[in-house]
Amino acid sequence: MAGNNSANGSWTRRRVLQAGGAAGLWAALGGPAVGAAERSGSKRVVVVGGGPGGATCAKYLRKYDPSVSVTLVERNAHYYTCFGGNWYLSGFRELDSLRHSYSALEKEHGVQVVQDTVTGWDAEKGRVELAGGEALDFDRLVVSPGIDFRWEEVEGMDEGDTEEVPHAWEGGEQYRILRRQLEAMEDGGTVAVCPPANPFRCPPGPYERVSLIAHYLKEHKPRSKVLVLDAKDKFSKQGLFEEGWAELYGDMIEWVPGSEGGVIDRVEPGARKVLTQEGFEEHEVDVLNVIPPQRAGRIAREMGLTDDSGWCPVDQRTFESTVQPNVHVIGDAAIAGDMPKSGFAANNHGKMTAAAIVSRFRGHDMPDPSLVNTCYSLVGPEYGISVAAVYRYEDEELRSIEEAGGVSPSDADSFFRMREARYTRGWYEAIADDIFG
Ligand code: FAD
Numbered sequence: 006m007a008g009n010n011s012a013n014g015s016w017t018r019r020r021v022l023q024a025g026g027a028a029g030l031w032a033a034l035g036g037p038a039v040g041a042a043e044r045s046g047s048k049r050v051v052v053v054g055g056g057p058g059g060a061t062c063a064k065y066l067r068k069y070d071p072s073v074s075v076t077l078v079e080r081n082a083h084y085y086t087c088f089g090g091n092w093y094l095s096g097f098r099e100l101d102s103l104r105h106s107y108s109a110l111e112k113e114h115g116v117q118v119v120q121d122t123v124t125g126w127d128a129e130k131g132r133v134e135l136a137g138g139e140a141l142d143f144d145r146l147v148v149s150p151g152i153d154f155r156w157e158e159v160e161g162m163d164e165g166d167t168e169e170v171p172h173a174w175e176g177g178e179q180y181r182i183l184r185r186q187l188e189a190m191e192d193g194g195t196v197a198v199c200p201p202a203n204p205f206r207c208p209p210g211p212y213e214r215v216s217l218i219a220h221y222l223k224e225h226k227p228r229s230k231v232l233v234l235d236a237k238d239k240f241s242k243q244g245l246f247e248e249g250w251a252e253l254y255g256d257m258i259e260w261v262p263g264s265e266g267g268v269i270d271r272v273e274p275g276a277r278k279v280l281t282q283e284g285f286e287e288h289e290v291d292v293l294n295v296i297p298p299q300r301a302g303r304i305a306r307e308m309g310l311t312d313d314s315g316w317c318p319v320d321q322r323t324f325e326s327t328v329q330p331n332v333h334v335i336g337d338a339a340i341a342g343d344m345p346k347s348g349f350a351a352n353n354h355g356k357m358t359a360a361a362i363v364s365r366f367r368g369h370d371m372p373d374p375s376l377v378n379t380c381y382s383l384v385g386p387e388y389g390i391s392v393a394a395v396y397r398y399e400d401e402e403l404r405s406i407e408e409a410g411g412v413s414p415s416d417a418d419s420f421f422r423m424r425e426a427r428y429t430r431g432w433y434e435a436i437a438d439d440i441f442g
Contacts, residue, residue, distance in 0.1 A: 047072060047073075047074060048072075048074065048145070048366050049073075049074045049076070049141075049142060049144050049145075050063075050066055050073055050143060050145045050147060050362060051076050051141050051142075051145075051146050052075065052076070052078070052147040052149065053078050053123045053147065053148045053149065053150060053304060054078075054148065054150045054302070054336070055077050055078075055079030055107060055110075055118070056084060056149060056151055056348075057086075057336065057348040057349075057351040057352045057355065057436070057440050058149030058151075058335040058338075058351035058352070058354055058355050059079070059147065059149035059335070059355070060077065060079075060084070060107070060110060060355070060440050060441055061351070061355030061359075061440050062149065062333075062355035062356070062359050063075050063077040063110060063114075063116045063147075064110055064355075064440070065355060065359035066359040066362060066363065067116055069359050069360060070363045070366065070367075071115065073363065075116045075117065076116070076117040076118075076119060076141055077107070077110065077116050077118050078122075078123050078135065078141070079107065079118065079119075079120060080120070080121065080122040081120070082106075082120055083104045083105060083106055083107075084105045084106075084107075084441070085103050085104050085105075085176030085177035086103045086105065086176055086437065087174065087176045087206070087210070087348070088103075088207075088348050088436075089433055090173065090176060090180045091210070091213045091217045091218075091383070092217065092383065093180055093184060094180065094184050094214065094217055094218060095221045095386070096184075100181060103176065104177075105440070105441040106441070107441070109441060109442050110441065113442075119135070119141070121135040121136055121139065122136040123135060123304055124304075125307065125308075128308075128332075131143050131144065131146070131331065143331075144331070144366075145332075145333065145362050145365075146331060146333070147332075147333045147335060147358060148304065148308065148310060148317075148333070148334045148335070148338065149336040149338065149351065149354075149355070150301065150302025150303070150304045150305050150336075151175070151302045151336060151337050151338065152174075152205075152206050152299045152301065152302055152337050152338070153299065153300055153301065153302050153303045153306070154172065154174075154297040154298070154299060155297060155298040155300055155315070156297060158297070158298045159269065159272060159297050159298075160271045161271040161272040161273055161274070162272040162274045162295065166274035167179065167182075169274045169275065169277070169293075170272065170277065170293045170295050171183040171186070171294060172294070172296050173214075173294060173296075174206060174296050174297075174299075183292070187218065187221060187222075187292055190226065190291045192225075192226035192227065192229060193226070193229055194229050194230075194290075194291035195230045195288075195290040195292075196222070196229065196230070196231050196232070196290065196291065196294070197279060197288060197290040197292070197293050198211055198214055198215050198218070198231065198232070198234075198294045198296070199234045199236075199269055199279065199293075199295045199296060200212075200233070200236065200237070200240070200296050201296050201298040202236040202237055202263075202298060203237065204316070204346060205296070205298065205299045205346065206299060206337050206347075207346065207347055207348075208240065208241035208345050208346075208380070209240070209242050209246075209380050209382045209392070210382075211233075211235075212233075212240055212241070212242070212243075212382065213384070215233050215246075215258055215260075216246065216258075216382070216383065216384040216385065217383060217385075218231055219231050219250070219253070219254040219257050220254075222257065223253075223257065229257070230257060230258075230259065231258045232259050232261070232288060233259065234261050234266075234267045234268075234269060234279060234281060234288065235260060235263055236263050236267060236268050236269070236298075237262065237263050238262040238263050238264050239262070241345075241392065242382065242390055242392055242412060242413075245384075245390040246384060246390070247260075248415055248416070249384030249385070249388055249390065249422075252388075253385050261281075264283075266281045266282070266283035266284065267281065267283075268281060268282040268283070269281055269282070270285060274293075277291065279295075299315075299337075301316050301317050301334075301337070301338035302337075302338050305317050305334060305338045308329070308332075309328060309329065310329060310332065310334055310338075312328070314340070316338065316340045317334035317338050317340060319333070319335075319339050319340060319341070320401075321341060321342055321398060321401065321402055322361070322371055322398050323357075323358065323361035323365075323371050324339060324341075324357065324361065333358045333361070335354035335355055335358050336354055336355075337351060341354065341403055342396065342404055343394070343404055343405040344376065344378060344403050345378060347378055347380055348436065348440075349377075349378045349379060349380070349436060352436060352440055353377060353378065354376075357376065374397075374403075375395065375396065376395070376403060377395050378394055378396070379391055379392070379432065380392050380393075381428060381429035381432050383426055384422075385426075386426065387419075387422070387423045388419075388422040388423070388426055389422055389425030389427070389428060389429045390412070390422070390425060391413050391425055391429070392410070392411075392412045393411065394406075394409065394410035395409035413425060
């Protein structure tokens with residue numbers, strides 16, 4: 006593991022390029038960080054939120070220029086990834102293995118990690134306020150708070166009901182609750198998963214969940230069913246998921262599209278009952294997983310960084326807010342053109358933003374970026390599928406390049422699916438190390 010010592014030259018140009026992933030960033034910064042202190046002075050960056058976006062940005066700011074003082078404010082002591090959460094629901098990964106600490110960021114990379122909650126700010130002074138009473142001054146602020154739920158759009162339930170009806174769309178405890186409910190359910194029961202309308206965090210995530218819950222049921226409660234009440238008429242990697250569902254789970258999964266009765270009208274959490282809009286059909290189920298509609302994390306809204314869509318508009322070259330100067334918004338909270346709201350995308354935003362900030366401190370221009378995203382999903386433990394894309398900055402937006410990327414082939418053989426499942430697990434280890442290692 007490399008230490009926080011770019012200034013003594015131990016981070017070679019090649020290694021940083023390998024680690025960076027966002028092409029050309031290092032070159033854009035004007036070469037190695039040796040002597041960076043004289044160029045940038047002692048600039049202060051505060052990063053809000055220690056998920057894939059914020060933690061990556063904090064780490065790479067220090068890699069790109071160790072003279073920059075970086076403080077990461079995160080309300081939790083540890084981070085539980087949502088990626089891999091569905092594997093835990095299926096029973097082939099422990100929740101603790103999805104937990105990451107910030108100690109490498111502190112010890113290896115010299116990021117100051119403050120466990121606290123950002124409650125407000127003074128934009129003019131360049132200062133954020135923390136729940137613990139402290140305030141932190143910054144030259145640049147990076148906000149990566151993830152998502153918040155639009156509870157007002159789910160009639161009949163709110164955050165207080167998530168013990169009964171977990172969303173399991175933020176890492177940690179919510180997954181534990183959902184898994185306990187699956188374990189407690191009798192064979193022959195029905196699990197309903199209710200995915201929201203676009204845009205939302207991780208477009209293939211609900212369907213990986215459906216697949217892996219079906220896997221668990223097939224092994225332990227084979228007379229049970231999974232009912233998918235979807236707000237949409239189509240979804241990410243649909244053909245591939247449906248092919249895998251038929252192959253692995255027969256008729257265990259029933260998917261109801263929005264236009265045919267999938268849209269939720271009301272939830273009765275105590276009774277685990279869902280009333281849908283088309284003809285107000287009633288579904289009383291044994292385990293109910295409502296994934297509510299979403300918007301940018303609360304602090305982004307409270308700081309005035311969102312627009313009418315509920316998400317944060319940014320200059321998609323630098324992720325600088327178009328509403329507030331000197332503030333960058335990254336990860337799920339940002340409007341990022343064609344890029345999906347994924348951990349891999351947030352990780353890319355983090356690196357790109359680190360490069361943009363260091364470039365700005367040094368008085369350099371940020372070149373037009375090129376970004377990537379791959380979303381792997383498991384349909385079964387040994388059955389993986391993926392979608393990959395490359396994004397270029399065009400007409401002021403990050404646009405997916407048509408000739409680059411693609412999805413896994415349909416009707417591939419079991420060896421191909423097994424290899425993709427292995428890539429999926431390899432991807433997890435690699436990205437977790439890139440963010441937190
Ligand atoms: P988050 O991960 O939500 O991090 C935000 C952090 O900010 C949190 O730690 C939070 O505690 C902190 N925070 C918020 N407000 C404050 C505040 N005021 N003060 C201090 N701290 C604050 N992505 C993939 O790329 N691949 C996958 O396979 C994949 N699978 C998924 C499966 C599921 C079931 C789900 C739900 C998601 C999946 N994702 C996947 C998506 C991925 O988890 C998100 O896109 C990613 O977490 C977004 O990162 P972020 O940094 O924007 O936000």
